[in-house]
Amino acid sequence: MATYTAIISTEGDLLENWSDANTPNFSFSYNEVELSECTENADGTYTATYDTLELSSSREYTYIHSTNGETTYTLSAGEYGIKPS
Amino acid sequence: MPDVSSYNGIDVGDIASINGQDIASGEGAYNPVSDSGTYTETVPTSGLIKYGGSRFHSGNLSFSSSDNITRFQIGKSVVTNISSDKDGTYPVAAESKSDFTHITYGRYAAFGITSSGQLWEVGNSTSYMEGDTGTSFQQVTGIGDSDTGWTSVSSSYDGALAINSGKMYYVGANGYGQAGTGSTSASYGTFVQVGSATDWQKVIRCRQWSMATKTASNVLYTCGRNYNYQTGQDTSSGNTTSWTAINSDNFTNTGVTHFTGNYDGGILITGGEAYGWGDEDTNERFGLNSSSNVQKPTAIGSVGGSVATDWASAALGTQQSFLINTSGELFFAGENNYGYTGDGSTTDAKAGNYVQVGSATDYERVAFDDAGGASSNYSCIKQKGGKLYFTGISYYGHIVDVSDGTVTTDTLVNSSSLAAGNVWTATTQGGGSLTAFVAAIY
Numbered sequence: 001m002a003t004y005t006a007i008i009s010t011e012g013d014l015l016e017n018w019s020d021a022n023t024p025n026f027s028f029s030y031n032e033v034e035l036s037e038c039t040e041n042a043d044g045t046y047t048a049t050y051d052t053l054e055l056s057s058s059r060e061y062t063y064i065h066s067t068n069g070e071t072t073y074t075l076s077a078g079e080y081g082i083k084p085s
Numbered sequence: 086m087p088d089v090s091s092y093n094g095i096d097v098g099d100i101a102s103i104n105g106q107d108i109a110s111g112e113g114a115y116n117p118v119s120d121s122g123t124y125t126e127t128v129p130t131s132g133l134i135k136y137g138g139s140r141f142h143s144g145n146l147s148f149s150s151s152d153n154i155t156r157f158q159i160g161k162s163v164v165t166n167i168s169s170d171k172d173g174t175y176p177v178a179a180e181s182k183s184d185f186t187h188i189t190y191g192r193y194a195a196f197g198i199t200s201s202g203q204l205w206e207v208g209n210s211t212s213y214m215e216g217d218t219g220t221s222f223q224q225v226t227g228i229g230d231s232d233t234g235w236t237s238v239s240s241s242y243d244g245a246l247a248i249n250s251g252k253m254y255y256v257g258a259n260g261y262g263q264a265g266t267g268s269t270s271a272s273y274g275t276f277v278q279v280g281s282a283t284d285w286q287k288v289i290r291c292r293q294w295s296m297a298t299k300t301a302s303n304v305l306y307t308c309g310r311n312y313n314y315q316t317g318q319d320t321s322s323g324n325t326t327s328w329t330a331i332n333s334d335n336f337t338n339t340g341v342t343h344f345t346g347n348y349d350g351g352i353l354i355t356g357g358e359a360y361g362w363g364d365e366d367t368n369e370r371f372g373l374n375s376s377s378n379v380q381k382p383t384a385i386g387s388v389g390g391s392v393a394t395d396w397a398s399a400a401l402g403t404q405q406s407f408l409i410n411t412s413g414e415l416f417f418a419g420e421n422n423y424g425y426t427g428d429g430s431t432t433d434a435k436a437g438n439y440v441q442v443g444s445a446t447d448y449e450r451v452a453f454d455d456a457g458g459a460s461s462n463y464s465c466i467k468q469k470g471g472k473l474y475f476t477g478i479s480y481y482g483h484i485v486d487v488s489d490g491t492v493t494t495d496t497l498v499n500s501s502s503l504a505a506g507n508v509w510t511a512t513t514q515g516g517g518s519l520t521a522f523v524a525a526i527y
Contacts, residue, residue: 028323
């Protein structure tokens with residue numbers, strides 16, 4: 001797990017989710033739920049954080065696909081969920 | 086005596102009695118038309134859902150301000166003039182649902198399943214239930230394969246999961262993917278089917294995440310927010326948006342006979358072995374003699390230095406946990422600052438072992454919050470010998486009629502024994518203070 005920071009403006013920005021094509025059963029989002037949990041910057045913006053999914057070795061996941069049913073895939077070692085810029 | 090052969094279009098001759106009292110002219114104690122005589126209310130004494138705790142403050146699963154349940158403020162004073170609560174501990178539901186085999190209370194909506202497989206609901210927000218709001222239970226119909234096909238339901242802070250004929254249904258918030266529908270993009274204002282699987286077994290909905298067993302082998306799946314490792318997926322990153330088999334690095338994920346969760350973690354039991362996961366700190370609620378987060382299901386339940394393998398059920402608080410073995414003995418680990426053990430002490434159990442509470446062998450179930458809604462717990466309910474007992478801080482719920490303070494000795498919630506089936510739930514109602522609440526059928 002690695003922690004990253006991002007600049008946001010409003011509490012609504014904390015609702016953002018993003019995906020990683022390699023991890024179909026996960027989405028990624030900020031750690032904070034409310035602005036009060038973020039660091040306030042001098043320019044009125046806020047700094048939020050998020051964690052990525054890091055695997056030191058490959059791992060198998062079994063999840064229920066909405067249409068295909070039980071689905072198993074193997075995720076290779078690596079880092080997943082870095083927020084697209 | 087007026088001619089009352091018909092009144093408001095009703096043939097009075099068809100009304101033989103009211104509440105068991107003969108109202109035939111000149112023969113009954115009470116004449117409902119002329120409003121003369123003496124009417125004595127007869128109320129049922131069994132098969133009642135009785136509520137205790139929680140102040141029902143605005144915004145929660147509240148009742149109207151004119152409702153007796155609100156006015157009586159729950160258990161603090163002797164209750165009079167309200168349904169049938171003879172010992173004054175509980176306000177009592179407006180109606181009897183004696184045929185519920187399961188009840189579950191979320192913050193805004195409650196559900197029950199009857200012995201015939203019907204699903205009933207009551208609540209004050211249409212965002213978290215199927216139909217209209219109200220103060221009386223109403224049947225959920227037209228959802229699933231059959232109106233009598235419901236087998237499991239769980240309501241939490243802002244949503245509910247249910248199973249009908251093996252298919253899963255969800256209503257409520259989905260901001261963390263706790264519906265398991267593959268996204269976080271929508272809330273569901275009505276029950277929607279989740280996927281197409283037909284072999285779901287049992288569901289538990291917690292505040293920001295969910296658990297369910299699937300297939301005849303009872304494989305445990307989770308979804309929702311990962312932030313505190315509560316989904317047991319070995320990550321605190323983002324959300325598990327599809328139902329995913331819980332991490333099984335440390336155990337074989339089949340035959341899960343019991344599972345429970347709270348705001349930030351869970352415990353499962355398979356083959357008598359107990360496994361815990363989630364947020365951990367110096368409270369050492371998993372009895373592992375460690376303050377590190379437990380990122381995935383990890384063997385817990387050491388007694389005297391050896392991991393016991395005869396566990397039957399568990400309760401997970403935010404700072405402590407209980408395990409009950411197949412002999413009905415109760416064991417505790419973690420912080421006991423509010424006297425949850427009920428033996429009069431506030432002694433913690435943080436030495437890497439679960440410590441037996443007393444020597445009784447009739448403990449049946451313990452719960453802090455079946456709905457997993459609270460980020461901190463203030464009360465604990467134990468079922469022992471067919472009766473419910475309270476420990477914890479009285480102020481945050483007034484479940485028992487004692488002065489505000491910490492109750493460190495198991496105190497009867499109600500002097501009666503539970504009705505057959507032992508149908509009860511403990512939960513918290515959220516809001517400004519996480520008020521404790523218990524509902525049970527007597």
